[in-house]
Amino acid sequence: MNKNKKAHTRTRTFGENIITAITVGTVFILIGAIYVATLPTSLGEKIVNFFSSFTAIQVPETTIYLPAPAAPSAHAIVYNAAFQFCLGIAILQIIILLLRIMFRSPLGKTAETFGNMVYWFGASYLVATFLNSTTTVTTWFAFWAAILIALGTSMITRATVLFVSKRIYKQMPCC
Helix, strand or coil, X not given: CHHHHHHHXXXXXXXXXXXXXXXXXXXHHHHHHHHHHCHHHCHHHHHHHHXXXXXEEECCCCCCEEEEECCHHHHHHHHHHHHHHHHHHHHHHHHHHHHHHHCCCCHHHXXXXXXXXXXXXXXXXXXXXXXXXXXXXXXXXXXXXXXXXXXXXXXXXXXXXXXXXXXXXXXXXXX
């Protein structure tokens, strides 16, 4: 019995290692592909300009000051690269979810991947919706508020997957 348990653990660890390697490799490929695809616009320089333009700006209708680009609408190329990255990671999460199901990953990791997928699709939608050449200070801060909502939705999704899976498991007849 002990021998079977070790073999099952070894297979599970192998599957998790494969999933990790695919994830890390794909993220590097995605970053490189986005950089190469935006070479004519010199993305590196645009990213440096984006972060150099940050200053403390008053959140509209409050007395709070938070960092934001001085001219948020001037960074559409950076926002487009961020959209491509978010969408690429969201698609990667679908692949990872399928691999987790195939390798029978622990329920917690599968739920985490499902929650991550919800977050990255939400983030890509929010980047496309809020950040573009017409971005204002108000929409900049609205974007970050919406990102927090997407993060919360992701956590609720993860918890729901765990809850539903546990309920289904409890109702299954024992072998």
